[in-house]
Amino acid sequence: MSAVLRGAGGDATTDRELRPAAETELRHRVLPFWLGLADREHGGIHGHVDADLVVDRAADKGAVRACRYLWTFSAAYRAFGDPSYLAAARHMYRFVTGRLLDAVHGGVFWSVDRTGAPADTDKHVYAQAFALYALSEYHRATGDRDALTRATEVYEVVTGVGFDPARGAYREQFDRAWTAKPNALPAEGRPAEITMNTHLHVLEALTAYHAVVPSPAVSERVAELVGIFRDRRPTCRCAWRRRACGSAATTTDACAWSWCRAAPRPADHGVRHAGHPPIGR
Template sequence: MNTKTTELQSEIKAHWEKQILPFWSNLKDTTDGGFYGWVGNDLQVNQQAPKGGIATARQLWTFAAAYRVTGNERWRDHAEHAYRFLADHVMDTDYGGMYWMVDYTGEALDTSKHVYTQSFGVYSLSEYYRATEDASALELAKTLFALIEDKGLDAELPAYKEQFDRTWKEQPNEMLSENGVIADYTMNTHIHVLEAYTTLYRVWPDQQVKAALERLLGILYERVYDQDTKFLGVFFNKQWESIIDLRSFGHDIEASWLIDEALKVLGMEQHLEYAAMVTDIAYNISNVAVNADGSLLNEQEGDHIDEKRIWWVQAEAMVGFYNAYQRTGDPLFLERVERLWTYTKENIIDQRAGGEWYWSVDGNGIPDQSEIAGPWKCPYHNSRFCIELIERMGSE
């Protein structure tokens, strides 16, 4: 590593260990289990807020990965705490799968099942097993994998479906549709099923998982990725037709490195079309979505560009650009990471005592009033950015 990269790695590691992990650690609910479900913009904790299925899985992933990377037993304890809540309260023992939402005591609140939620179950349980070798977690991950493949996969198209009721009857996809449309299939769900199966395959290199990963790569390349524009489509109907002119810059750069991780675990790094997709997406987002201040824009619908700088978009862009730097050796991408980190330090990281990262800021760097922790605002994106760059830079 050069001096600048060494300093960057050191800064990121210190921020992760001294601000991000302690913030989420302080939300540990020792009375009812799991972690408190809401912290307002005023940094006040609502101890009786509902606890999301996705948030619980992401908390489990974060602390499991933190234990794996640092060896700190404190994070193992937090991971085990999250695992017990997920296994005992978020899992539906009657119909299978993870609930969308439980109340603060762990009672089912919204029993909807979403493939996206199940994928985060697979992801986090696989990471927990990877860190602790707890065989029960791997068995639960295998169960969720089988459920996704059985209930969530339309094998003829192929495509992964989205939303179901508690008994696994398909429902309109209200949970993961935005921008005034209801999508039958989403890019978002497909990249996160890919992410989940990649981690599962690391710890359980089964032929079923391999086949599913290969299928997902084919879907993303043939159905979701536009080889002409180098963008990913976002929302689709049942014929795999795009139903809105929408470009999600953050999801695109996130997808680029998630796809690359899948290629690595499959030993397919040199697959010509897929490798080109990884780098072409990164160059495209670098060209069209980076602001003069180094930050990444959110999305573009038609001619309208959403200029909010959202916390997870900046985090995923840093990983995606660094992955592209490793792929290509192009110093442009390293410069992108350095400037993004500077922007994030100056605008996204909450400097208040007890703060974490703001949800978003506007073009002038003024934070919005959204929650600091909630069903979607979790430690996963920014912790993962820290872990990825710590590990990637440390291996060079």
């Protein structure tokens, strides 16, 4: 049976009709745009493009965007088998592992300059989640064992240093050597010690990692995060990051996406959080 979707005008569209249209948009407009932003001189992609599509070749390059690019073209190659997508994924994999991963202290820097030299060396758990997500997908698409090793290293940092067992939640920000510091990424224009956004993307990353390392330990980490969202989100209020200008709907969609992908993974989602105070209090 084909699902029926309704647009803003009320017109019914089946998923069978929507799929080819979406695939055409993706493969002929969206992905070519991002392929065109590759920096062939210094690696990665250019760090900034303005509303008029003018590329700032001097801009720093952020870990989150780089890892999203790596995940996208890894997933696209796995879906469509297009060699140009594999080439793009390999190009970004070299940049992420060669420039953004910290060979001394582990994890990814927040950003590097246009040449790939460290710029902002702080470690945000938010960025680590995207690195784990991307490295896991790249391994899944290519079978590259080195990528799995790198993913495991990031996983161990995120679930080890990044998780605060006393509060039963993930911390936000550290310096280069993994000493905790106040979170500089604002929530609703003000500091927040713990954010929904970071937990959402950690859940996404752990689910992707579980797809390539389906161990009981990883399952338990996924179940733990599902429990956090299920049992503790209603009491979190301002400590959970909520975005203005309508993008809360996007965050809600991302939550639904992550829950649907995470739900089949752990054997037991009955993890409770007795003994932990509500997040943000």
